[in-house]
Amino acid sequence: MNRPPAACPPTLPARLALVHRELARGDDLGERRLTEAIGDGDSAQMSQIIRRIAAFAFVLMAGTSASVALAQSTADEEAKRRAANIAAFPDAARSLFGQKTAPADMRARAIGSYARGCLAGAAALPVDGPSWQVMRQARNRNWGHPILIDYLEKLARAAPKITGWPGILVGDISQPRGGPMLTGHASHQIGLDADLWLTPMPRRKLDRDERENMPAVNMARADWRDVDPKNWTPAHGRLIKAAAADPRVERIFVNPALKVALCREAGADKSWLEKVRPIWGHNYHFHVRMSCPPGMEGCSGQEPPNFGDGCGAELAGWIERQRKAIFAPPRPPPRSGPPPKPRPPMSLDALPAECRQVLVSR
Ligand SMILES: [Zn+2]
Numbered sequence: 001m002n003r004p005p006a007a008c009p010p011t012l013p014a015r016l017a018l019v020h021r022e023l024a025r026g027d028d029l030g031e032r033r034l035t036e037a038i039g040d041g042d043s044a045q046m047s048q049i050i051r052r053i054a055a056f057a058f059v060l061m062a063g064t065s066a067s068v069a070l071a072q073s074t075a076d077e078e079a080k081r082r083a084a085n086i087a088a089f090p091d092a093a094r095s096l097f098g099q100k101t102a103p104a105d106m107r108a109r110a111i112g113s114y115a116r117g118c119l120a121g122a123a124a125l126p127v128d129g130p131s132w133q134v135m136r137q138a139r140n141r142n143w144g145h146p147i148l149i150d151y152l153e154k155l156a157r158a159a160p161k162i163t164g165w166p167g168i169l170v171g172d173i174s175q176p177r178g179g180p181m182l183t184g185h186a187s188h189q190i191g192l193d194a195d196l197w198l199t200p201m202p203r204r205k206l207d208r209d210e211r212e213n214m215p216a217v218n219m220a221r222a223d224w225r226d227v228d229p230k231n232w233t234p235a236h237g238r239l240i241k242a243a244a245a246d247p248r249v250e251r252i253f254v255n256p257a258l259k260v261a262l263c264r265e266a267g268a269d270k271s272w273l274e275k276v277r278p279i280w281g282h283n284y285h286f287h288v289r290m291s292c293p294p295g296m297e298g299c300s301g302q303e304p305p306n307f308g309d310g311c312g313a314e315l316a317g318w319i320e321r322q323r324k325a326i327f328a329p330p331r332p333p334p335r336s337g338p339p340p341k342p343r344p345p346m347s348l349d350a351l352p353a354e355c356r357q358v359l360v361s362r
Pocket residue numbers: 027031194195286287
């Protein structure tokens with residue numbers, strides 16, 4: 001791995017590339033805080049979140065070795081970070097759930113909430129379907145509540161007709177028993193969240209190495225105000241609209257720059273855009289979140305979206321905040337004394353009590 005010397009910060013293009021890559025990881029930056037804050041709406045909490053993200057972006061730009069490690073997300077790096085996280089906190093919920101390789105043989109249940117819960121009786125999305133391929137298979141995150149797996153198969157089967165592509169590439173869903181993960185994502189814990197790549201599936205079957213390391217394509221334009229027309233096509237908009245149309249879907253998350261294109265291309269009928277919420281990252285993939293299955297006790301979803309289409313001032317605000325975080329991040333205040341200890345990761349006690357059963361079940 002190439003580490004720039006600490007005393008020599010990377011050049012501006014290199015710094016921007018780092019931030020872009022980090023935004024691409026998305027879930028690490030934004031989703032964690034936004035899902036716990038229920039994201040949409042609470043402005044005080046939101047500005048605190050944005051300050052933290054901006055400060056993080058600044059740390060990245062300062063070119064610390066840790067940020068370089070974070071920004072590289074090959075299979076090797078992923079494996080190293082997993083091992084380091086297990087070693088640092090072997091009893092953390094993410095270490096316990098992150099090492100389970102098979103689902104809990106129980107009735108299918110999404111237990112808890114998107115960023116604090118687990119999954120019983122998970123089903124796997126087959127790694128190859130007639131019109132889908134699962135990416136990053138080594139992570140073993142192609143597990144979900146059967147309702148989500150059913151939804152994904154239907155959407156993928158319809159995708160060639162909707163998009164003209166051979167199919168779709170599927171990113172992370174959940175671990176076999178859900179729960180917190182050793183790397184990436186704070187949500188995706190109860191088998192109701194899935195990341196779908198915005199890179200069209202190629203006609204051929206990708207090999208093992210490509211599935212682990214093939215980079216995704218950034219859909220945002222360099223100024224982060226709109227999509228990049230070199231990569232974004234109307235088919236992307238049609239796919240996201242189709243994904244939102246299923247009544248079981250509660251929200252879809254995309255980068256604000258992508259929502260700008262969706263709003264423009266939607267024409268007169270913008271009502272479906274209410275479900276499509278702007279969020280950090282999500283410029284390489286979009287995120288589908290299902291509602292709790294009806295009558296499923298112990299599963300707590302979010303309020304149904306109630307913000308209008310969000311294409312006006314709200315979206316403009318997101319664009320400006322994101323640009324500020326990328327291009328003009330505030331300097332963190334000078335610190336005296338030793339750096340603060342990082343907060344320990346979520347413990348098993350923080351999850352619903354039933355998650356202990358999920359963990360120990362056959
Ligand atoms: Zn996601």
